[in-house]
Amino acid sequence: MSIGPQHPGAGHFRFTVTIDGDTIVDCVPDPGYVHRGAEKQTEYRSYLQSIPLLERSSLTDVTNIIMPFSMAAEELMGIQIPARAQYLRMIMSENQRILSHLYWLGIQGIFLGHSTVFMWPLGDRELFIDLGQMIGGARITYSYAIPGGVRNDMPDNFKDRALKVFDYFEGRLKDYEKIFFNNPLVLKRTQGVGVLPRSDAISLGVVGQTLRASGVKSDTRIDEPYNFYKDMSFEVPTYESSDTWARCMVHLDEMRQSMKIMRQCLDKIQPGPVRVKLSPQQRALAGEAYTRVEASRGALAFHIFSEGSTKPYRVKISVPSFRNLIALPRLLVGSHLADMPAIYWSLDYWPVEADR
Amino acid sequence: MSATPAQANLPSEEKAIIDSIARLGDKSKVAFAKPNRIKISVTRENLVEVAKFVRDELGFDHCTNVTGTDFPKDSQLEVTYHFGSIGGQGFRRIILAVGCRIPSTDPTLHSIIDVYPSVNYHEREAAEMIGCVFQGHPNLGRLLLPEDWNDIPPMLKAYRLPGRLEEG
Numbered sequence: 339m340s341i342g343p344q345h346p347g348a349g350h351f352r353f354t355v356t357i358d359g360d361t362i363v364d365c366v367p368d369p370g371y372v373h374r375g376a377e378k379q380t381e382y383r384s385y386l387q388s389i390p391l392l393e394r395s396s397l398t399d400v401t402n403i404i405m406p407f408s409m410a411a412e413e414l415m416g417i418q419i420p421a422r423a424q425y426l427r428m429i430m431s432e433n434q435r436i437l438s439h440l441y442w443l444g445i446q447g448i449f450l451g452h453s454t455v456f457m458w459p460l461g462d463r464e465l466f467i468d469l470g471q472m473i474g475g476a477r478i479t480y481s482y483a484i485p486g487g488v489r490n491d492m493p494d495n496f497k498d499r500a501l502k503v504f505d506y507f508e509g510r511l512k513d514y515e516k517i518f519f520n521n522p523l524v525l526k527r528t529q530g531v532g533v534l535p536r537s538d539a540i541s542l543g544v545v546g547q548t549l550r551a552s553g554v555k556s557d558t559r560i561d562e563p564y565n566f567y568k569d570m571s572f573e574v575p576t577y578e579s580s581d582t583w584a585r586c587m588v589h590l591d592e593m594r595q596s597m598k599i600m601r602q603c604l605d606k607i608q609p610g611p612v613r614v615k616l617s618p619q620q621r622a623l624a625g626e627a628y629t630r631v632e633a634s635r636g637a638l639a640f641h642i643f644s645e646g647s648t649k650p651y652r653v654k655i656s657v658p659s660f661r662n663l664i665a666l667p668r669l670l671v672g673s674h675l676a677d678m679p680a681i682y683w684s685l686d687y688w689p690v691e692a693d694r
Numbered sequence: 695m696s697a698t699p700a701q702a703n704l705p706s707e708e709k710a711i712i713d714s715i716a717r718l719g720d721k722s723k724v725a726f727a728k729p730n731r732i733k734i735s736v737t738r739e740n741l742v743e744v745a746k747f748v749r750d751e752l753g754f755d756h757c758t759n760v761t762g763t764d765f766p767k768d769s770q771l772e773v774t775y776h777f778g779s780i781g782g783q784g785f786r787r788i789i790l791a792v793g794c795r796i797p798s799t800d801p802t803l804h805s806i807i808d809v810y811p812s813v814n815y816h817e818r819e820a821a822e823m824i825g826c827v828f829q830g831h832p833n834l835g836r837l838l839l840p841e842d843w844n845d846i847p848p849m850l851k852a853y854r855l856p857g858r859l860e861e862g
Binding site for chain 1: 726730731733755756757758759761763764774776778780781786787789791810811812814815819823836837838839840848849853855858
């Protein structure tokens, strides 16, 4: 039986399952329907020109996909970015995490037949889109974290607006908990479903919520802190049950932590420059860089070879969705077909990001 | 292996890894070592053995990335594996890269899927993008490219994007 390729959730992706009765006995993922050759196209562009291209690979996670690219470019160019730019990157990055998780929550809601939790998160998402727009100037594709810093400073009234949104949204998360995460029907359909044991999660190399739901306390923001994450106090939520419910709960808890980090950033941020002026055709030194950040769906890394020209020689993106794909057959085989949507979307698999 | 001046300033964990790698003798060479990042080069004959060493002795338990790169000036392809550690403590911030250069005329190397199950899709992607063959990999079928792709592997430098004429 073929699931997809027309948009099974978000983005074109197909996987075939073989079923015996209503039990899945085999699963073969077939990604690539939205492969656009982003890595090849960067060979023709300067570092700055690659930014708008690369952020298209993951529209719900634009800041987190271009930030490691900019970090790698900065490492190869040998430049340090100003402190204020790093705080702004963190604010946008955490805002992006909430945007991405709310999108995930909406789709997970409709996958479990809960239309209210399809409407609410997508409505609340607008508040965070507005926050992003206040800083970045666009709704979705800001091209914000460019090599050398960030594109522009935040407006003076941002803090007041953001704190109001956080206060509202913290109450809202309690509503989500009541209506969805503690809903007996949701619990029935997610608890004990799609269990990925800790040892498998490690050996398969999965990342993000899938890894943390399997009881591994791993987060790039703690493992290898970038920007000012080492000065922030926040928790990395983990669960021991390793099931679909745990993966849902990690998403919920992370939204709270993201707001906590943003509050601290807004307190600590000091006036100053937000960008080092670079030439649009800035030359990088010859060498190799591997930078990683914790994107919304997990660890996201860029591996760049540079030959000392204005364009990268080879760019390789290691995206969390592609890394989590390996868990899909592992989780689906042996499950009921009716559990497939809940398991599939609990991985937060974003085909456009995985195919690049 | 004598420490270079750059390596002398490394944190102790990186130094410990480099000292352990020295036990492999001629089978591997440290390409560079900086805080949080170490890269070693191996020949394809020693790749599987080095991978086992990296897993069992150095504690890197999963593969985070496989990059396939074409170096036409040297008539070589490079397959770079990146390994991370999440199960153990202490090495989490370090990413160990293992680079393996193979001749473009005979682009074969042995898959390390038996050592690291996590390389499955990464190796498949590298295989179709630069045209190398991972011997022992159970399935090297099309992954990201269209099923009817009928051209040279796209990440080779000889492949030019249609409609783009300038030097890249």
